Amino acid sequence: MVRRLVQALVVAMLVACIAVPGMAADKVKINLWFAGNPKPMMDAVNNELVPDFKAANPDIDLEVTFVPWGDLSTKLATSFAGGVAPDVFMHGQAATAGFASSDQVEPLDGYIAAMPDAADFGVTLDAGVYFGKRYMMPIFGSGWLLMYRADQFKEVGLDPNKPPATWEELRDAAKKLTIWQGGRLVREGLDLPSTGVNPPQIWACLLWQNGGDFFNQDFTKCVFNSPEGVEALQFIVDLIHKDKTTDTSINMGQGNIPSIATGEVAMLFAVPGDCAAVKTYAPDVYKEVRIAPPLARKKQVALYAFNGFFMSKSSKHKPEAWRTMTYFSSPKAIETICGSLRSLPPRQSLANMSFIAEDANLKTYVKGMPSARGNPNIPQWVKIRDVLSRYIEKAMYGAMTPKEALDAAAKEGDEILKK
Template identity: 25%
Template sequence: MFDRLKLTATTCALALGLATAAQAVELEFYFPVAVGGDAAGLIQRMTDAYMAQTPGVTINGIYAGSYADTTTRLITASRGGNPPHLAILSAVDVFMFLEEEIIEAWDNHLSEDEIQTWIGGFYDSFRANTLVDGLQWGIPFQRSTPVMYFNREAFAAVGLDPDSPPASWEELVEMGRSLTLRDGGGRVQRWGLRIPSSGFPYWLFQGLTAANGVELMNAEGTEVFFDRPEVVEALEFLVSLSQEHEVMEPGILDWGATPRAFLDGNVAIAWTTTGNLANIRNNATFDFGVAMLPANTQRGAPTGGGDFFLMSGHNDAETRAAIDFVKWATAPEQAAQWSIDTGYVAPRADIWETDTMRAYSEEVPGALVARNQLEFAVAEFSTFENARVRQILNDNIAAAIVGEKTPAQAMADAQAAADAILAAYR
C-alpha cells in the first residue's frame, strides 16, 4: 500500500527539491472510480504519501464518482472559473476537453529531456488516445484492456484443459457449451460466458471488432466505420452467443454485476477490465485464470481507462507542482504498487522491471496478460461529440442484443446517426 511506500534516494532528492520550489502550493485533484475494490482509498493514501515527503504541497483529492460524473463536475467547475489543477479522466474524452479549451498539453510545460525520457517512456498504445496534433494531452495512469477471466476449476470439472482457455471465437462457443450447466428441467445453473452489455458496451464490442480486423473510428475522431461488414459480423457473433448458441444469458448484462457473477460461480468465463484483477484475486474462492480475448481473424483488444489531465487556468508554480506530483505517481515504484493494488496495467516498461513488479508477476502471472495484449491493442473508441456518438453505438448494440433490430440494421442506423453528427468536423 502507498502508506508503506519507501522512496528511493532519487525520489527523495526530487521531493526535497520540490519542497523548496513549490512552497505553500495547494492543488485540487478530481478522480473517478470505475472498478471494484478500494481505488478511492488507494488514491488518498497515494496523495498522503506524497504530501508527507513534499512539505509545502497540499493535494486535495476529491472522489467525483464515475468517469462520466467526474467529467460533468470538471466541466461545470471549469466553466465556472474554478477548475481543479489535475483530474483523472477517461482518455477517450480528449476531443471534448480540447473543444472546451480546459486542458493543457503536457509538452508545453516540459523540457525536451522530460518529453523524451518521461512521456516517451509510456507505451505507445496507451498514449494513442490522447496524442493529438503531435502533442500529449493525457498521461496514462489507470489504464486497462479487457481480458478474459476463467474459472479453472469449472474447466477441469467438465473435462476442459484449464491451461488452454478459448483462443478463438469458435473455441469460445465450443467451451461455452461445455461450461453451461443446466438442471434436469433445463434451467441454467451456470452460464458458460458473460460479456457485459451495459456500462461500457462499446468497449467490449471493440474486443470483437478488433479481433475481426477492423477499427471503429479514424485517429482524427471525425469518422466512424460502424456499417463495415466486419463490424456487422462481430455484432452478429455477439448476438448469437445467447440467441443461437445459448452459452450466455440473454438480454442486457450489467457491467458492475459481472465480477460478482464470476466470483459467485454463476458464470465460468467473464470479460471485464484487467482493473478488476485485484478485486477478483482478493475474493475468488476458486482457482482462476486470465487470458487474452479470443481471436477471429487476428488478436485484438481496445485499451481503456483514465489519464492524468492538466487543467488550464493556473499559475506556473501550481502547474509545475501538479506536473511533479504526476511524475512521482507514475515513477516505477509508485506505479508498480498502484498496479498491484488495483489490477490496472502498469503503463511504462520500466515499471515492469522493478523488483516489486517482477515478484508480483511471478506470483500473479495473470497480470502479464494485459501487458502482453498491448501488442495487439487498438485505441479505445473516441470521436468528436464522443458521448453522443458513443451513445448511438451503445443504443444500437443493445437494440440488436434484445432483438429490436438485426445487427446489420443496427449498425446501418448507427452509421447514419453518427455521420450526421460528425459531418461538421470533417
C-alpha cells in the same frame, strides 16, 4: 432538550468553522483530483504519497480530492463552468478529445520532452493524443480479456491450459460450458453484457479482431457497419439466440461475490479490477480463475484503456502543477497507485512489480498489452458509443438484425460526426 441541541450545534458549527486548517500564505495552492475513490487507493495516496510529496515540495500546498467515477463528469463540468477547475485532474483517455477540443487542457509535449524517463511509458503516452498533441500522463490502465475457470474447463473436457484463442474455439467452449436445466439457463457458457456502456466495448474487440474499424481515416464517416462489424455482431447474437449459451439477464453475482465465482457464468470478458474482486471475496475460486490472452481472428486485438492526469489550461501555477504531475507519475507513485487498485502500470519498468509477478492472471494482462487498442479519440465518441450501445442492445434482444442495427447506428453516428 431542543434548546440544548441547538446550542450544542451552534457551538459545534463555530468550532468547525474555526478548525478549518489555515492556508500558509507563501505556498502555492495546487488542487489535484483523483478519479475514483476506492479505499485502498485513497489510503495509499493519503498515507504514503501525499506526505512524501509534501516533504519533497514544501512550497506547494497540495489538496487532493477523490471523485467517484460516476460523478466525475458532473463535478468536473460544474467546476470548469464555474471557473474553479482543479489544476490537475484525472480522467480516462476517452475524455481527452472533449477537453482538448474545447481548449480546456494544456498540451504536455513540451513538458514530456524535458522528462528524462519519458521513454519508460512507451506507447501509453499516446493514449491521450488529440490532433497530434499529448494531453495525458497515464497512471493506470485496464484491458478486456476473457476470464474462465480451470475447474469447469476440466469438468467438460476442455484443456484449461489451452484457452479459446479464436471465435470458433470461444463458441465451442461456451457451448460445452453452458448448463440448461428444465428450461432454465442455470449457467451461461459465456456472459455478455447486454445493456449500459459495455456492449460496444466487447463488440469493438471483435470488430478489430475481424479487421474492421469504427471510422474512416479523418473521422468524417462511420464505417463500423462494414461486413466485418456485422459479422462480429452476428457472432454475439448467435450465441444468444442460436447456441443459447448466453442470455440478456443482468448478472450481478451475489452481492460482492462476482457471478463467475457463484457459478452462474462460466466465462466472461473481464478487466483486472474483476480479478481483484474475485480474489478478495472468493479467494478459493480465484485459484481456479484464469485469464486468456487476446483473441484473434484476422488480428489479435483487445481493448485497453488508460487513465491519467490532465493539466487545466486555467491553472495559475503551471510549473507547480507539472511538478505535481511528475511526482504522481513517478515509478514510486504509479507502483503505489497501481498496487492499491491492482491495475496495469503504464511504465514498462513496472511490468514485473510484485503484485503482478505473483499473479499469473495480471501477467497475462500485461503480456497482452502489445495487442492493445484504445477507443477512438474524438469529442463525439461518448455520444456515438451510446448510440451503438442502444442498437447493439436491439440486435442482442432480437428486435433488429445485426445489419439493420449497425446501419441505423451508422446513420445516426454520421449525423453526430457532422456537428
